[in-house]
Amino acid sequence: MRFTLCYIALFSALSLSGCSNYQFSSNVDKKNFDEYFKPSQVTIYSKSDLDDLEYQLLGAVEGSSCQQESKQLPADIKQARTNARINAANMNANGIVFQSCINFEADKSCLSNIICYGRAIDVTIDDDNQ
Numbered sequence: 001m002r003f004t005l006c007y008i009a010l011f012s013a014l015s016l017s018g019c020s021n022y023q024f025s026s027n028v029d030k031k032n033f034d035e036y037f038k039p040s041q042v043t044i045y046s047k048s049d050l051d052d053l054e055y056q057l058l059g060a061v062e063g064s065s066c067q068q069e070s071k072q073l074p075a076d077i078k079q080a081r082t083n084a085r086i087n088a089a090n091m092n093a094n095g096i097v098f099q100s101c102i103n104f105e106a107d108k109s110c111l112s113n114i115i116c117y118g119r120a121i122d123v124t125i126d127d128d129n130q
Contacts, residue, residue: 039085043095045121054124055095061087061120066110075112077101084116093120 045053063084065075080101088096101116 035086038089039082042085042088042093042120043123044081044085045095045097045123047097050097050121053095055121056124058088058091058093058120058122060117061091061093061096062115062117063087064113064115067112068110070111075103075110075114077114077116080114080116084118088118088120091120093122094125095121095123097121 061084063080063082063086065077065079065083067073067075081098085096096118098116098118101114104110104113104115106112
């Protein structure tokens with residue numbers, strides 16, 4: 001029994017020391033982290049919300065969701081809107097107003113395809129109201 005405990009202790013020590021030079025790599029780096037949370041930086045506003053906001057129009061944006069192969073999930077409006085928000089964030093927008101989303105018929109490139117169109121805006125944030 002004593003020999004077994006010594007053997008386990010020695011094996012554990014060798015195992016731990018063998019891992020001291022182990023390098024861990026992950027896809028969680030700053031760029032991936034920033035890209036993952038990019039859509040959350042862009043607030044979705046309705047057209048009526050704009051009446052009460054001070055904002056600057058930055059330009060038109062679109063986002064698409066395309067099912068290229070039958071083994072993939074069908075095109076999704078949520079993904080198309082998320083992609084439009086990413087494109088708005090790439091324009092340094094903090095807001096988006098969606099104009100429309102269109103479900104296109106199948107063609108050579110997509111079995112199902114949804115494209116959402118909107119306007120990227122930069123909303124002036126009033127620090128007193130936060």
